[in-house]
Amino acid sequence: MQSSFDTIIVGAGLAGACAALHLSRRQRVLVLEAVEPAAGASGVAAGLVNPFMGRRARPVWRFAEALDTLEETFALADASLLYHRTGVLRPAADAKQATFFRETAAAYPTYTTWNTEGLVREHFPAVTAPHGALLVRMGGGLDGSAFVGALLEAASALGAEIRAQTRVYDWKETNEEAVVEVAASGRIETISARRVLLCIGGDYAAFPELAALNLHSIKGQLVRVAVAADSPLASLPPLAGAGYIVPEDRTRSLVVGSSYEHDFSDLRPSPVQTRLILKRAARMLPELAEAEVLDEKAGARVTVPGTRLPMLGPLPGRRRLWLFTGLGSKGLLMAPLLAKSLPRYFDNPSELPGEVRVRDS
Ligand SMILES: Cc1cc2nc3c(=O)[nH]c(=O)nc-3n(C[C@H](O)[C@H](O)[C@H](O)COP(=O)(O)OP(=O)(O)OC[C@H]3O[C@@H](n4cnc5c(N)ncnc54)[C@H](O)[C@@H]3O)c2cc1C
Numbered sequence: 275m276q277s278s279f280d281t282i283i284v285g286a287g288l289a290g291a292c293a294a295l296h297l298s299r300r301q302r303v304l305v306l307e308a309v310e311p312a313a314g315a316s317g318v319a320a321g322l323v324n325p326f327m328g329r330r331a332r333p334v335w336r337f338a339e340a341l342d343t344l345e346e347t348f349a350l351a352d353a354s355l356l357y358h359r360t361g362v363l364r365p366a367a368d369a370k371q372a373t374f375f376r377e378t379a380a381a382y383p384t385y386t387t388w389n390t391e392g393l394v395r396e397h398f399p400a401v402t403a404p405h406g407a408l409l410v411r412m413g414g415g416l417d418g419s420a421f422v423g424a425l426l427e428a429a430s431a432l433g434a435e436i437r438a439q440t441r442v443y444d445w446k447e448t449n450e451e452a453v454v455e456v457a458a459s460g461r462i463e464t465i466s467a468r469r470v471l472l473c474i475g476g477d478y479a480a481f482p483e484l485a486a487l488n489l490h491s492i493k494g495q496l497v498r499v500a501v502a503a504d505s506p507l508a509s510l511p512p513l514a515g516a517g518y519i520v521p522e523d524r525t526r527s528l529v530v531g532s533s534y535e536h537d538f539s540d541l542r543p544s545p546v547q548t549r550l551i552l553k554r555a556a557r558m559l560p561e562l563a564e565a566e567v568l569d570e571k572a573g574a575r576v577t578v579p580g581t582r583l584p585m586l587g588p589l590p591g592r593r594r595l596w597l598f599t600g601l602g603s604k605g606l607l608m609a610p611l612l613a614k615s616l617p618r619y620f621d622n623p624s625e626l627p628g629e630v631r632v633r634d635s
Contacts, residue, residue: 304437471598
């Protein structure tokens with residue numbers, strides 16, 4: 275029997291939504307989401323697009339292609355206005371980090387600029403940067419949930435079917451098809467397709483076949499604080515250094531992050547982390563010490579120990595069951611980049627970049 279769908283995508287976070295948009299241009303796609311779109315880490319993300327991350331501000335994997343693909347994906351999803359192309363300011367924590375940042379500015383002048391302490395004070399008087407700051411000009415911030423919504427709307431306009439409140443409990447494959455078992459409206463149902471793409475973020479640990487892979491979850495918490503509409507903080511670019519600070523809607527709130535907990539039993543935010551996050555970020559923006567907390571949220575970043583790159587490809591020993599995860603803290607750059615090439619990788623898995631291919635742990 276012929277399946278109604280070419281690809282079933284399980285999970286509607288950044289990975290699933292980017293895959294849905296890029297695949298729907300050529301294929302019949304069904305998206306199954308257990309809760310609602312962006313119910314996982316993608317609805318928590320601070321929305322920072324920063325291609326020069328880490329203590330040394332080294333470029334992320336395929337950063338130029340990732341930035342181009344992000345713009346291309348915005349255009350396809352009619353979501354360009356969601357993205358604030360302000361750049362990302364990275365105050366150096368100490369003289370040694372300032373040296374790394376100056377090296378990056380010298381090596382990537384098209385993307386970054388070094389700012390002395392005096393320049394930072396002149397342009398961003400609210401920011402404390404005694405060692406100077408790197409301005410990552412090709413970067414910015416956006417609302418991750420709104421982006422997921424726009425991606426799915428565009429996929430839907432191309433013919434994709436999106437079903438929320440539909441949890442997948444199991445999967446299998448035969449020579450002819452891949453099959454998922456879902457519970458919806460109190461009934462168990464099976465749905466088949468040529469292929470299944472699992473994009474379930476931190477919930478991988480609930481499935482032994484995925485828990486056996488080289489994946490690791492890190493809990494992260496964010497705090498939203500209020501900003502007066504006339505405050506200079508409302509017009510800052512996102513800051514990334516001692517944690518990060520992202521203006522949320524350009525006028526009334528800032529998202530401040532983040533914690534990195536490797537051992538955790540649930541995803542509830544904690545008041546202790548809130549205090550630590552604000553205290554650390556106040557080193558870049560002293561006004562934060564007095565800020566009013568609006569709310570806190572936490573999520574799980576899935577990482578691939580050893581590579582710190584995403585993981586994509588058929589599961590070990592499978593042909594029709596694929597996994598797309600491990601986006602770590604770089605979901606906004608990595609999800610569009612890999613999703614764009616999915617139709618090609620599906621046709622020819624040998625074209626998958628070796629660095630991201632699914633491997634046993
Ligand atoms: C605190 C924090 C801050 C972050 N900040 C940034 C940032 O500034 N910039 C950036 O680029 N990245 C950031 N990230 C990382 C980014 O959020 C993730 O890389 C990205 O959201 C992961 O997307 P995903 O689709 O893989 O997973 P998720 O967003 O977790 O999506 C998985 C989806 O699958 C669904 N699902 C799970 N199990 C099932 C099932 N059995 N059946 C059906 N559906 C299922 C879930 O409900 C969920 O909607 C941050 C992460 C955290 C935690």
